[in-house]
Amino acid sequence: MTSDIAVHTEGLTKFYGARRGIEGLDLEVRAGEVMGFLGPNGAGKTTTIRLLLDFLRPTRGRAVVLGLDPRRDKAVLHRRIGYLPGELAFPGRGRADELLRFFADARGGVAWSHVTELADRLELDLSRPVHTLSKGNKQKVGLVQAFMHQPALLILDEPTSGLDPLVQHEFLGMVRDARAAGQTVFMSSHVLAEVQQSADRVAIVRDGRLAAVERVESLGRRAVRTVEIHFDDPVDAAEFTVLPGVSDVVVSGPVLRCTVDGRLDPLVKAAARHSVVDLLSAEPDLEETFLSFYYHSEPHGEGAVDAARAGA
Incomplete structure (x- = not known):
């Protein structure tokens, strides 16, 4: 390797x-x-x-x-390696700065100015006991210890x-x-x-x-898009349901709505056979993808x- x-x-x-x-x-x-x-x-x-x-x-x-x-x-x-586990469990009842100094010493020494810089970026109060911190603030401590030794x-x-x-x-x-x-x-x-x-x-x-x-x-580019096309005249849904990647076709008079998985090219070419007034394509949603x-x-x-x- x-x-x-x-x-x-x-x-x-x-x-x-x-x-x-x-x-x-x-x-x-x-x-x-x-x-x-x-x-x-x-x-x-x-x-x-x-x-x-x-x-x-x-x-x-x-x-x-x-x-x-x-x-x-x-x-x-x-x-x-800097490791942040999915489930954090910090031992003891010491303050955040004491815990991070322990981690810094265990890693052979870390510039404390770098630790405080990371804490400031994450808005972490290092003076508070770790066991009193909220889940979000404990997560910040975990992030600082993961990043602190670069x-x-x-x-x-x-x-x-x-x-x-x-x-x-x-x-x-x-x-x-x-x-x-x-x-x-x-x-x-x-x-x-x-x-x-x-x-x-x-x-x-x-x-x-x-x-x-x-x-x-x-x-x-693989994302599923929602497309709406407005034509001058009514169109037949059957003309578009056979196109590759096109599904959920709904036609209401001169307005076509559908879902496109992948390239828009087949749909655009089919639409070009008609007089197109407007075409709206929602930005791909990566979460849906x-x-x-x-x-x-x-x-x-x-x-x-x-x-x-x-x-x-």
Whole structure:
């Protein structure tokens, strides 16, 4: 594996008895990119992360992280990773600054000015005891400890859980800054919108299997659009229901409404046979696209995965 690959998995599989956590995961995360790891709760995202960190042992398959073996090189590897778990549990009754100083010392020393800068960005009061903090403020402590030592790889499990929208926006700014500094970010989420602004690519998992790997912009091009066309004269719905990618066709006199999955070209060419007064196309909703991938499509991600490996 080359140094430009931060995370590499081959056939990574974990079963809990008869229940599948993740199966046959083949994934590469490039060094210096932000990869969104997307799927509904229970899809296998947290299982994958725990396997990468050697908190779980795989049933079969393997993972290489920063060129190291997660089991054999665990101690070295963990010093180079910033990890935010999906479920935070901080021990003791100390203040936030005391807990973060402990983490800083454990990592060989971190400039305290950098810690306070991160806390200020997230509007975190470091003087408060951690056990008194709200879920959102505990999440901020978790984010600071993950980012504070400027790790080569950030592994973030549902990082915006409990954060208000303004803090979510600041967090995404931190992710973009990390990428600009050459760090790699692997960020799991069940909400596509929160990675849309910062991710280079997204990997979508469903039912423990990889469904697709896409660049964010290409996923948008696959998106389902709502289209409304106004003609000079009434049109026949049958002319449009046979078009590829066109569904939910409703015609009311000279107005046609439909849903288009993929390219608009077939619909536009069919409409051009008539006199068009107006055409309205709603912006693709990436959340709808994600749901379409997850609930309606067959596991067609193999082609997308191959394209991604080829540099798509």
